[in-house]
Amino acid sequence: MRKLALSDEILLSIQQPARYIGGEVNMCVKDPKSVAVRFAMCFPDVYEIGMSHLGIQILYDMLNKKEDVYCERVYSPWMDLDAIMREKHIPLFSMETQDPIKNFDFLGITLQYEMCYTNILQILDLSRIPLHAADRTWDDPIVIGGGPCALNPEPIAEFFDIFYIGDGETVYYDLMDTYKESRKQNDSRDAFLKKAAQIPGLYVPSLYDPEYNEDGTIKSFLPNCPEAPEKIQRQIMMEMTDTFYPEKPLVPFIKVTQDRVVLEIMRGCIRGCRFCQAGMIYRPVREKSVEKLKELAKKMLKSTGHEEISLSSLSSSDYRSLESLVRFLIEEFYGKGVNVSLPSLRIDAFSLDVMSKVQDVKKSSLTFAPEAGSQRLRDVINKGLTEEDILSGASEAFLGGWNRVKLYFMLGLPTETTEDMEGIALLSEKIAEKYYEIPKDQRKGKVQVVASTSFFVPKPFTPFQWARMCTKEEFLGKARVVNHKMKEMLNYKSLKYNWHEADVTVLEGVLARGDRRVGAVIEEAYKNGALYDAWSETFKNEVWMKAFETCGVDIDFYTTRERSLNEVFPWDFIDAGVTKEFLKREWLNSAGGIVTPNCREKCSGCGIRRFGGGVCYENQD
Amino acid sequence: MKIRIKFSKQGNMKFIGHLDIMRYFQKAMRRADVEIRYSEGFSPHQIMSFAAPLGVGLTGSGEYLDIEVLSTDSSKEMVRRLNDVMVEDMEILSYKRLPDDAANAMSLVAACDYTITLRKDYDNGLSCSGKEFFTNLMLFIENGNLEVVKKTKKGEKLMDLKPLIYEKRLTEGGEGIFLKLSSGSSANMKPEQLLEAYCKSLGKEYPAFAFRINREEVYADSGPDTSHRFTPLEEFGDDIE
Numbered sequence: 001m002r003k004l005a006l007s008d009e010i011l012l013s014i015q016q017p018a019r020y021i022g023g024e025v026n027m028c029v030k031d032p033k034s035v036a037v038r039f040a041m042c043f044p045d046v047y048e049i050g051m052s053h054l055g056i057q058i059l060y061d062m063l064n065k066k067e068d069v070y071c072e073r074v075y076s077p078w079m080d081l082d083a084i085m086r087e088k089h090i091p092l093f094s095m096e097t098q099d100p101i102k103n104f105d106f107l108g109i110t111l112q113y114e115m116c117y118t119n120i121l122q123i124l125d126l127s128r129i130p131l132h133a134a135d136r137t138w139d140d141p142i143v144i145g146g147g148p149c150a151l152n153p154e155p156i157a158e159f160f161d162i163f164y165i166g167d168g169e170t171v172y173y174d175l176m177d178t179y180k181e182s183r184k185q186n187d188s189r190d191a192f193l194k195k196a197a198q199i200p201g202l203y204v205p206s207l208y209d210p211e212y213n214e215d216g217t218i219k220s221f222l223p224n225c226p227e228a229p230e231k232i233q234r235q236i237m238m239e240m241t242d243t244f245y246p247e248k249p250l251v252p253f254i255k256v257t258q259d260r261v262v263l264e265i266m267r268g269c270i271r272g273c274r275f276c277q278a279g280m281i282y283r284p285v286r287e288k289s290v291e292k293l294k295e296l297a298k299k300m301l302k303s304t305g306h307e308e309i310s311l312s313s314l315s316s317s318d319y320r321s322l323e324s325l326v327r328f329l330i331e332e333f334y335g336k337g338v339n340v341s342l343p344s345l346r347i348d349a350f351s352l353d354v355m356s357k358v359q360d361v362k363k364s365s366l367t368f369a370p371e372a373g374s375q376r377l378r379d380v381i382n383k384g385l386t387e388e389d390i391l392s393g394a395s396e397a398f399l400g401g402w403n404r405v406k407l408y409f410m411l412g413l414p415t416e417t418t419e420d421m422e423g424i425a426l427l428s429e430k431i432a433e434k435y436y437e438i439p440k441d442q443r444k445g446k447v448q449v450v451a452s453t454s455f456f457v458p459k460p461f462t463p464f465q466w467a468r469m470c471t472k473e474e475f476l477g478k479a480r481v482v483n484h485k486m487k488e489m490l491n492y493k494s495l496k497y498n499w500h501e502a503d504v505t506v507l508e509g510v511l512a513r514g515d516r517r518v519g520a521v522i523e524e525a526y527k528n529g530a531l532y533d534a535w536s537e538t539f540k541n542e543v544w545m546k547a548f549e550t551c552g553v554d555i556d557f558y559t560t561r562e563r564s565l566n567e568v569f570p571w572d573f574i575d576a577g578v579t580k581e582f583l584k585r586e587w588l589n590s591a592g593g594i595v596t597p598n599c600r601e602k603c604s605g606c607g608i609r610r611f612g613g614g615v616c617y618e619n620q621d
Numbered sequence: 622m623k624i625r626i627k628f629s630k631q632g633n634m635k636f637i638g639h640l641d642i643m644r645y646f647q648k649a650m651r652r653a654d655v656e657i658r659y660s661e662g663f664s665p666h667q668i669m670s671f672a673a674p675l676g677v678g679l680t681g682s683g684e685y686l687d688i689e690v691l692s693t694d695s696s697k698e699m700v701r702r703l704n705d706v707m708v709e710d711m712e713i714l715s716y717k718r719l720p721d722d723a724a725n726a727m728s729l730v731a732a733c734d735y736t737i738t739l740r741k742d743y744d745n746g747l748s749c750s751g752k753e754f755f756t757n758l759m760l761f762i763e764n765g766n767l768e769v770v771k772k773t774k775k776g777e778k779l780m781d782l783k784p785l786i787y788e789k790r791l792t793e794g795g796e797g798i799f800l801k802l803s804s805g806s807s808a809n810m811k812p813e814q815l816l817e818a819y820c821k822s823l824g825k826e827y828p829a830f831a832f833r834i835n836r837e838e839v840y841a842d843s844g845p846d847t848s849h850r851f852t853p854l855e856e857f858g859d860d861i862e
Contacts, residue, residue: 001632001710009743009830012678017636025648025708253637253645305648305706337651337659337667360663 005093005100006081014080018254019047022095025251026303028064028071032097036068036180040094040104040141043075043112044119045534050075051250052258054312055147056110059168061246069176072096072104076119077126079531079538085126092126101127105179107141109160111149114511115504115534117156120145121526124159131523133161133206138189142179150203151234151281152460152571155514155522157205161193165574166201166235167267169244174199194227201235204228208573210516216557218515218568234576238613240267240286245296248303260308260341261300263293265325269314270599270615272606273371274382274590275413277459278314280578283606284614285599290321294328301338308339317346318600326354334358347393352400365404365450366397372413373423373482379593380415382586387427395434404448405431411478411499412456412470414590421478424451425485425495432491451486452498453479455505459512460571461578463586469509469559475502503541504533509559515570518558520551579607622690623719625726625858626703629682630675632710639674645711646686652706655699658689672726672839672854673733673804676811678830683734683838685726685854687719696860717858730805731842732787732851735812738797738833745831747820755791755798761819762789769818782818785810787849801851804839 004011004021011017032038041060043050050056056073063071072094077085085092091100101107107129109120124131129140136143145153146164153163164171175196182192197204207228211219223230237243249261268285269278297309309329313319329340340358345351347366355364368390372378375387394405409424428449435447455475458467470478479499486497510518524547532538548555563569565584572580582605589596596604599615609616630642637645647667650657659665672685693699696716703713739751747754761767767782785808788801802810812834820827841857844850 004633007743008678008740011636012830017677018641021633021636023633023708023710025652025706027708251648253641255641255644302652302654305651307647307651337665339664363663 003098005090005098010081010084010088014084015078016047016254018252019075019078020081020095022073022098024253025305026248027096027250028060029096030064030070032070032099034068035070036183037070037106037176038104039063039069039071039106039108040074040101041071042073042107042109042123044109044116044123045076045532046078047075047252048254048256051252051256053110053112054258054262054264055112055168057246057249057262058244059108059172060250061248062169062244063172063176065244066173066176068180070096072099074101074107074123076122076532082122082126082531091128092123102129102140104141107143108164109143109145111145111147111153111156113534114149114155114508117511117522118526118530118533120156120159121523122531125526132158134158136161136189142189142192144175148277148281151277151574151576152512152514153203153205154210154516154570155511155518157516158519160205162196163203163205164201164235165203165232165576167237169237170235171199171201175202194225197228200233203232203574210570216554218570218572221568221570221573231573231575234281234574236284236577236611236613237267238286238611241289241292247296247299249300251304251306258310259306260310260339261297261304261306262310262312263297263300264288264312265293265316265319265322266313268614270318271315271384272382272586272596272598272604274380274463274586275371275410275456275459277462280461280583280606281576282314283577283608284611284616285318286614287319287321290325290328293325294332297329298332301333307337308341309333310341310343313344315346316342316344317348317351318598323350330354330357347390347397349396352393352396356400364402365406365448366394366402367406367408368393369408370427371408371410372416372420373409373425373427374420376593377413377416377420377423379595380590381413382590382596384595384598387430390427391430391434394431395437398435398438398447399442401444403435403444403446405450407431407449407451409451409453410456411453411482412475414464414467416478418481421481422485424453424482425489425497428486428495428497429489429491432489432494435494436491447491447494448496449494450496450498451482453482454500455502457505457509457512460569461574461576461583463583463590465513465569465583466563466565466567466587468562469506471556471560472502472506475505501536504536504539506555506559507533507541507544510555513570514558517551517553521547521553524550577606577608577611582606622693623721623723624688624690624693625715625717625719625723625855626686626688627714627717627855628684628686629680629712629714630684630710631680631682631712634708634710635678635680638677639671642675643669643671649703649706650688653699653702655688655703656691656693658691670725670727673730675836679834679836681836683714683836683853685839687726693718693861695862699861715855715858716861717855718861719858723857726839726854728806729841729854729857730839731803732801732840732849733804734788734837734840735800735802736792736797736835736837737800737812737816738792740831740833743828743831745828747823747825747828747831751797752795755795758798758815758819759789759791761822762786762815765819765822767815767818769814771814780814782810782815786815787851799837801840 144162145160150163210221213219266287268282458464530543658668668689675681699716771780785803817827840851
């Protein structure tokens with residue numbers, strides 16, 4: 001029996017003890033004494049969320065393939081256990097060996113969303129690792145961050161020794177080897193970090209110093225030693241077929257958010273929506289071969305016993321062999337008790353045909369993401385979905401028996417007018433009207449159209465990185481406009497409108513485009529009780545507002561301020577692949593509503609072609 | 622074809638609740654390529670039922686579930702295949718074919734065996750040794766007032782535990798107690814109810830985390846009228862050669 005870090009009485013008095021005991025199906029077991037490097041991989045949120053993340057499963061598998069590395073996992077203890085660990089002085093531990101995190105060589109933290117930043121401090125704090133990288137010694141693990149938020153790591157720069165910029169499949173082995181060398185040669189921690197800084201894609205924040213202008217913007221951001229490169233190159237795994245992918249992913253005991261086999265069919269997106277960070281920072285589109293995917297699907301279903309398989313990508317309809325893959329999955333597995341789930345699919349004849357086979361039409365709903373209520377604004381954001389597409393898709397679906405539609409929009413997009421907001425209600429109404437065009441005897445009850453809006457947050461490395469963000473009051477005012485218009489609609493009884501509070505959005509805006517000076521606010525908020533900010537039940541806005549005040553950091557500087565075209569951004573030292581010139585061009589085009597074609601229609605010269613692969617070279621295979 | 626599977630759930634698996642154990646076995650069936658039967662309809666589910674849920678915190682060494690399969694290998698082979706896909710602390714003990722008209726395990730449950738010991742690593746506040754505690758517990762069962770208040774949906778009900786205790790004895794060395802208790806839909810007794818009643822009689826708070834409770838076996842009762850003849854559930858099936 002594996003020893004556990006927590007006693008029976010603790011485990012039996014908290015929610016979901018299975019979050020902390022490990023021992024799941026396909027867990028990697030190694031003797032920690034027989035390896036050179038112990039790596040703790042962390043998702044800084046509760047187990048059910050962290051275990052649903054594909055990236056960690058890929059890295060867990062990849063690192064454990066290396067014989068002399070043992071990669072284990074750690075998640076944020078939920079509030080109930082957090083309190084007990086502080087009271088009883090229990091150090092944070094890993095799932096596998098249940099050993100204290102402090103004893104590991106590396107603590108890797110994935111940065112999937114900004115609102116997890118206080119959870120990072122909780123992880124460090126409970127592990128008894130100094131919060132600031134500057135205070136750490138060889139008694140502490142090397143703390144490394146990666147994932148989409150590492151593309152602007154500055155707000156959390158002080159808390160990390162290294163950031164890994166780009167696809168995890170590329171330079172982790174190099175880092176492990178460099179580490180082993182350094183330890184063998186008795187390098188100092190600083191000497192090791194300087195060596196790490198020379199590995200492409202690795203950013204060591206302590207080796208760079210920002211200087212600020214009088215107006216608070218960045219004057220310069222330069223390395224303070226010769227070992228650190230001026231620009232950090234985002235690492236791209238070009239070969240997506242012949243690379244790491246977990247054939248035996250972990251299977252949790254408790255139900256987690258993503259309780260299924262996840263098959264990543266491609267990385268990147270050809271669409272170029274101007275608000276979307278993922279669409280820019282994962283360029284170029286790289287597909288996995290359909291043969292490889294079929295083989296993986298078989299192996300992964302067998303090794304996990306999951307009853308569902310889901311395709312994962314930013315826009316599955318753009319995967320060129322989608323039909324072949326989906327038909328295979330249905331023929332091979334459907335009917336054997338395995339469900340096929342197809343998110344992020346464009347609604348057309350093919351997808352409706354497939355969905356009618358694998359879903360109960362009566363219970364499922366159709367989802368569209370027009371993102372903006374008018375064609376004008378959809379052109380501004382380069383969302384290539386027209387009203388015509390939506391109405392004809394909905395119409396076909398209604399004839400196929402569906403009668404529930406979900407619509408996703410954003411409020412607060414650049415150039416938005418009242419007409420654009422009201423367009424959300426008008427589009428919802430038009431969809432409802434489409435339904436009632438069907439003769440009464442062919443309709444199945446009432447139609448339900450649910451429109452949801454989120455508030456727009458400008459993100460680094462998107463054309464909208466220059467955009468002014470709305471204030472909380474502006475956001476809520478916009479939601480009121482939509483809500484009011486909804487009630488004026490003829491079929492208002494069939495329409496439903498959802499929106500939520502704007503406090504978190506404002507904060508996300510600060511953290512997304514923040515610089516190093518924001519770090520103090522995160523630390524102050526954490527010390528005053530902010531934790532699990534991504535969870536509405538635990539989010540404490542007043543704590544954050546007070547922290548801004550205490551630290552003298554101005555929210556508006558990061559959110560509502562207009563940025564000039566030649567401002568130096570805190571993330572400019574990263575070369576994400578797409579060039580700043582391209583983003584600038586897109587930003588200027590957006591103002592004029594000029595649409596940019598997708599990568600397969602026409603190359604727009606975003607800068608990613610120089611990396612020599614993916615969609616840019618598709619027809620030259 | 623109806624199959625009865627006997628398994629043990631030990632160690633850290635005691636923290637996994639019944640619903641998650643069901644999910645665990647559904648996935649295990651697919652990993653082991655058991656040709657389990659599915660229900661009809663849009664969301665087909667495996668034909669699978671458990672004899673008696675085991676509470677979180679308890680271990681079991683004679684737990685049961687019934688499944689239906691379309692075809693099967695020998696018992697020996699199926700036990701091996703299932704054990705190949707088990708996690709640590711879960712073990713398949715037997716895999717037997719039931720007659721087609723066999724009643725399902727859940728409806729048969731009439732009694733369960735338990736052994737209870739005191740945890741050595743836990744300060745239980747009882748201020749006595751395991752030996753003393755269980756010797757006195759034996760006497761309590763013999764002579765004490767075993768009427769307890771049971772909370773039901775309709776309110777509170779008085780329940781006499783005494784007739785529900787079919788067997789009791791000290792385990793070897795006297796460090797624990799063995800109990801055969803009535804179980805199932807008609808008169809269900811949990812070992813914790815007895816421990817709680819006893820602690821109450823001592824005027825002490827019931828130390829919920831002080832005990833290790835292992836369910837040893839689950840029985841059907843095939844005795845005529847009011848006499849009992851307890852048969853372990855696995856004995857209703859036969860090995861497949």
